[in-house]
Amino acid sequence: MLRQFAAYYKNHWKLFLVDIGCAFLMSSLDLVFPVFIQQLIDQHFPNRDLNMMLRIALILLGLYLLRYFFQYIVHYWGHVVGIRMETDMRSELFTHLQKLSFKFYDNNKVGYLMSRVVNDLNNMSELAHHGPEDIFISSMLLIGAFIILMNMHWQLALITFALIPVMLIFSIKLGEKMYEALKVIREKMAEVNAIVEDSLSGIRVVKSFTNEEYENDKFYEGNHSYRRSREYAMKNMAKFHSGMNLFINLINLITLSAGGYFIYIGSLTTGQMVAFLFYVNMFMDPIKRLVNFNEQFQRGMSGFSRFRELLAVDPEIVDKANAVELKDVDGKIEYKDLTFAYDNQEKVLENINITIEPGKTVAFVGPSGAGKSTLTKLLPRFYEINAGSLSIDGTDIREFKLESLRKNIGIVQQDVFLFNGTVRENIAYGNQNATDEEIIKAAKKANAHQFIINLTNGYDTNIGERGVKLSGGQKQRISIARSFLKNPPILILDEATSSLDNESERIIQESLEKLAEGRTTLVIAHRLSTVINADQIIVLTDDGIVERGRHEQLIKKGGKYAKLYNEEFRTDLAG
Incomplete structure (x- = not known):
């Protein structure tokens, strides 16, 4: 793991060398000061040599100013190295999360992942800066003083x-306990973040069901579990x-x-004893550094170990070695003997065969849980099929x-997801290079x-969070x-008009019909009245495809x- 951590210094090695170089010079000066004091x-x-006293005072002043300069570089630029490394790690982790498949997000809470990205890397900059520097300075002072x-x-x-x-053995033993305790703290913090994110994201549901007390109880349990883990860690740190x-x-x-005894027997001078105490304190300083x-x-x-654990999760769906660009799309889609199951459980789709011609609209209808949405999620490879094939223009x-x-x-x-930002920014999400004129045209x-x-x-x-x-x-x-x-x-419309009032549905349906013109369109229908003009209607049940054809035929x-x-018609009349 240390080798993996050290690899992040690669992009900042020049600054790192400056930092270590100045740390070396600063430590060298620290070893010189007690020599002058002993003299x-x-x-x-004793000789009342005022001239030499002033000279040494001036020399020490010059050395102290030089040390100030070196310490400034070590403190500022050393921290810059650490901050940049932490930024690199966080960027790498976020980029990696963008690559992971839907299956990963199905099994992991957003709040938990946010904790991994933000909290787990908070201490990286301090470790990246102080780690090598403290070891180098401490080693040099320890060896030099010894x-x-x-x-x-x-x-x-x-x-x-x-x-x-004895002190080193004590340090190693308690250090192992501290490592485990701190790892548990991060796990508990991630759980608290997940609870908060879940509760606040659904605050309208919480309030509508008056379940504030239930949410408080959930948070109380998670929060106090985190408290107990921190208290245990603090106990070990106190020890x-x-x-x-x-x-x-x-x-x-x-x-x-012992020094008093050696002065008593005459084998140690007072000046040597004072210098000795300076060096002992100098020896203790790196030990304190190493303790911290x-x-x-x-x-x-x-x-960092939790950071590496997440990076080690491989995306389930990746490009093949010789994958090609999809260009000049006609839009012919073919599902051939397709079978799919979530997490290798009970099959959701089995031996599905569908051919959709370019520019045609196909609607999928049927009861909930029959696999309509799953069928469309396989087309952009949000999930990987288990058997059979799915092709566009004849290519898998x-x-x-x-x-x-x-x-x-x-x-x-x-379920429309809009980002916290402006209307313009949310529309432009469809094409980041779009001009204002193109954005307004799309809105019209x-x-x-x-x-x-x-x-x-x-x-x-x-428009606020999630619009x-x-x-x-x-x-x-x-x-x-x-x-x-x-x-x-190619267009997928996944129950895009459900949960809307009649007027909104009419406006949306009109917009969707414009959007579908000239495109191969897959429609998952909530209301069958919205798909009566589809070129083909496919009825999906738990038994698979049971019917297909145009509205009039069916x-x-x-x-x-x-x-x-x-x-549906009787329900509408009754309404």
């Missing part, structure tokens, strides 16, 4: 360092930090006691590059222009305008379609 105490103070102390008084140095191995501070204080106590780094490392690596869709396949298919769904074709210009800021009106400020019919017309702008040769046949149509 002042042992030589120049060599100097051994040369100064090896007996006192060995006594001072006697507790170091770690208090234990390490105890070791450091014991080392200082041992140094003072250990906590930082556990935080960062627990997030798996032979095409995914991007080119989906660019040639427009979809208008029952979708019968949306008139209501748009009556909004507060016209096309620049912010909450618009009515169902208005949202649907913006969705249709988006498809007009995309201008695909009515004369008196089968399943006629029964469904007559039931």
